[in-house]
Amino acid sequence: MKWYPTPELERQIFEIAANLSLPVDMAALMLVAWRVKTCGPRDPHPGLPLFNAAALLRLIDEKRKTVLANTRHLIIQDPATPHSLESHELDALSSMPALRVLGIHVSRLFNRKRAVLDFTHPVFCNVTHLEVLDTEGYNVPWERLVDIPNLAHLAFSKMWVYPMLVDTLRAHRRQLECLVFLSSDFRAIDVASRRTEVWLVMVKRCSNENWQWGALTGLDCWRAADKFIAERRASRVPSEH
Numbered sequence: 001m002k003w004y005p006t007p008e009l010e011r012q013i014f015e016i017a018a019n020l021s022l023p024v025d026m027a028a029l030m031l032v033a034w035r036v037k038t039c040g041p042r043d044p045h046p047g048l049p050l051f052n053a054a055a056l057l058r059l060i061d062e063k064r065k066t067v068l069a070n071t072r073h074l075i076i077q078d079p080a081t082p083h084s085l086e087s088h089e090l091d092a093l094s095s096m097p098a099l100r101v102l103g104i105h106v107s108r109l110f111n112r113k114r115a116v117l118d119f120t121h122p123v124f125c126n127v128t129h130l131e132v133l134d135t136e137g138y139n140v141p142w143e144r145l146v147d148i149p150n151l152a153h154l155a156f157s158k159m160w161v162y163p164m165l166v167d168t169l170r171a172h173r174r175q176l177e178c179l180v181f182l183s184s185d186f187r188a189i190d191v192a193s194r195r196t197e198v199w200l201v202m203v204k205r206c207s208n209e210n211w212q213w214g215a216l217t218g219l220d221c222w223r224a225a226d227k228f229i230a231e232r233r234a235s236r237v238p239s240e241h
Contacts, residue, residue, distance in 0.1 A: 068095070068096050069095075069096065069097065069098065070098055071096060071098060071099060072098050072099065072100050072101060072215075073099075073100070073101040073102075073211070073214065073215040074093075074096070074099055074101070074102055074103070074104075075102070075103035075104070075131070075133075075211050076103070076104050076105070077103070077133065077208075093123040094121070094122035094123045094125070096126070097126060098126075099126055099127060100126060100127060100128045100129060101127070101128070101129040101130075101131075101214065101215070101222075102124075102127045102129070102130050102131070103130075103131035103133055103211055104130075104131075104132075104133060105132075105133045105134050106130075106132050106133075106134055106140070106145075107134050107140050119144050119145055119147040119148050120147050120148075120149070124148045124149070124151070125149060125150070126150060127148060127150065127151060128150050128151060128152050128153060129151075129152070129153040129154075129155070129222055130145070130148065130151055130153070130154055130155070131154075131155040131156070131157060131182075131211070132145075132154070132155070132156045132157070133157055142165055142168060142169070143168045143169060143171075143172045145169075146169070146172045146175075146176060151175070151176065152175060152176060152177045152178065153176075153177060153178045153180070153222050153225070154169075154176060154178070154179050154180070155179075155180040155181070155182055155221065155222075156180075156181055156182070157182045157183075165179075166179070166197065166200060170197070176199070177199060177226075177229075178199055178201065178222070178225050178226060178229060179197075179199055179200050179201070180201050180202075180203055180221055180222070180225050181200075181201070181202050181203065182203050182221060183202070183203075183204065184204070198229060198232045198233055199229060201221075201224075201225040201228055201229065203221045203224070203225065
């Protein structure tokens with residue numbers, strides 16, 4: 001007697017497989033799905049990994065508006081050139097209504113000729129979680145990040161910014177609920193963890209791992225940080241931990 005999975009189990013298996021497939025593999029996944037119309041993932045593009053700016057430009061030029069319109073997580077790891085996201089490409093990012101989690105080299109997002117980075121630009125209007133991938137930028141006015149209207153969670157994947165940033169954002173943080181530092185350097189984390197601000201969290205996890213896990217499952221450093229901050233505020237863990 002042959003055993004067949006229940007429709008619920010079949011759907012769950014298919015959704016796991018779909019979530020583990022990058023968007024470029026989705027077409028092949030659809031070809032092997034038996035009942036794709038009933039088992040298709042409810043949201044086939046929860047996250048969009050782009051490893052360089054050119055990949056984003058190709059996506060925009062191909063007019064794949066459905067992908068852009070439904071993408072909640074976006075990361076561009078390769079720093080953009082000064083002009084690569086200056087015209088219709090930047091406007092395309094602004095027209096992603098579902099975008100909530102953005103990882104990008106902020107200092108290179110806009111033209112270097114501009115004296116001030118415009119954090120009120122429409123590209124940031126729906127972003128609630130921002131991960132800054134910049135590896136340098138001592139002259140960047142990072143306190144202006146609080147101008148992003150809906151920003152509640154901010155993360156930096158490089159520890160260089162730590163000493164100057166905490167003091168700066170403390171005075172400007174307004175609606176900022178959580179500041180996260182991601183690092184694979186345990187020694188840097190140990191030193192930085194001496195800070196006792198309730199809203200400041202250090203996470204021993206690399207940026208790539210965190211982003212992928214969060215986009216696929218929703219279980220990422222943001223959720224862990226929120227839970228940890230709640231425990232701190234309830235005095236269930238010491239503030240220095």
